[in-house]
Structures are given as structure tokens and as C-alpha cells.
Amino acid sequence: LCQAGLPAVAVNPRQVRDFAKATGKRAKTDRIDAFVIAHFAAVIKPVVRPLNDxxxxxxxxxxxxxxxxxxxxxxxxxxxxxxxxxxxxxxxxxxxxxxxxxxxxxxxxxxxxxxxxxxxxxxxxxxxxxxxxxxxxxxxxxxxxxxxxxxxxxxxx
Incomplete structure (x- = not known):
């Protein structure tokens, strides 16, 4: 993502999974995972990694x-x-x-x-x-x- 010029963050996958469980999302499909990750980012607001020069x-x-x-x-x-x-x-x-x-x-x-x-x-x-x-x-x-x-x-x- 950084190489493509897009903002990116690095988070522990366990945090995202725990967040999904806490919100009642137990199923795992690409569509559900994408929603959970987007919801996690919107709620938790992890710090965006600065792009390297x-x-x-x-x-x-x-x-x-x-x-x-x-x-x-x-x-x-x-x-x-x-x-x-x-x-x-x-x-x-x-x-x-x-x-x-x-x-x-x-x-x-x-x-x-x-x-x-x-x-x-x-x-x-x-x-x-x-x-x-x-x-x-x-x-x-x-x-x-x-x-x-x-x-x-x-x-x-």
C-alpha cells in the first residue's frame, strides 16, 4: 500500500479478530473480513504509517x-x-x-x-x-x- 502511495497501518491481526468477536462477527469470508477491518479502522483509528521517502x-x-x-x-x-x-x-x-x-x-x-x-x-x-x-x-x-x-x-x- 505504501509503495502505491496509499496510507497504511500495521495492526496486530489478533486485535482485529478480537474486535470482530466483540461485535458478534464470527463468520470468516473475504467480504465479512473486509467489513470488519474497515469497521475496526473506523472505530479504533490506528495511527497511519508515514510514507517512506x-x-x-x-x-x-x-x-x-x-x-x-x-x-x-x-x-x-x-x-x-x-x-x-x-x-x-x-x-x-x-x-x-x-x-x-x-x-x-x-x-x-x-x-x-x-x-x-x-x-x-x-x-x-x-x-x-x-x-x-x-x-x-x-x-x-x-x-x-x-x-x-x-x-x-x-x-x-
């Missing part, structure tokens, strides 16, 4: 790719431990390549983060907290755009 989507894509590279690296290292000697050279080559790609991804994320003064400011603030490194800061900025505009209870919810 192009830069935020690009940062999210870079972070997701980095996570994929880490997953592949972990898998290859696990394979290496059980591998026959004939396969170890290939696995080591792939591990080396994945590490290089991970370094490239980190550089890309860092330079992308530095391209925005607003992101630089948020990153500097986040990194001032002990335990928050560049990866955590970039992830929070990309996937929690509400950070800084909501209070702690709203963020936790």
Missing part, C-alpha cells in the same frame, strides 16, 4: 542487503566446519568474497548516512548512547522514522 527506502534496501550478506556468511562458516576437504577451498573463497561484500555494504551505508545532515545529526545523537554502534544507529534511523517525534511509551507500543 526515496532516500529512506534506499537506506532500508542497503541495510537489508547487509543482513542478507551476514546470513550467507554465517551459513558458509557453518558449512565450512562440516565440509569435506575437497570443498573447503571453495567455501573459503566464498567466505572471503562475502567479507569483502560486507565491507562494501558497510561503506555504502556509512556514506549514504553521511549524505543527509538530518541523518548525521540523528546518528551522532544515537551513537552517543553506550552500546549503539553504526549498524544499530542506521537501522533505527531507517526503520523507525518516528524516533524523536514520539515519547518512550508510544515508541514501546
Amino acid at each position: 526515496v532516500q529512506t527506502e534506499q537506506l532500508q534496501a542497503l541495510l537489508l542487503r547487509r543482513a542478507q550478506l551476514i546470513d550467507m556468511l554465517v551459513a558458509e562458516k557453518a558449512r565450512l566446519e562440516r565440509a569435506h576437504a575437497a570443498a573447503k577451498e571453495s567455501l573459503n573463497d566464498h567466505i572471503k568474497w562475502l567479507k569483502q561484500q560486507l565491507t562494501v555494504a558497510d561503506t555504502d551505508i556509512d556514506s549514504f548516512m553521511r549524505s543527509s545532515p538530518a541523518w548525521r545529526q540523528k546518528e551522532d545523537l544515537l551513537r552517543s548512547v553506550p552500546g549503539i554502534g553504526p549498524g544499530a544507529a542506521a537501522t533505527l534511523i531507517a526503520f523507525m522514522p518516528q524516533l524523536g517525534s514520539l515519547n518512550r511509551r508510544e515508541i514501546a507500543a
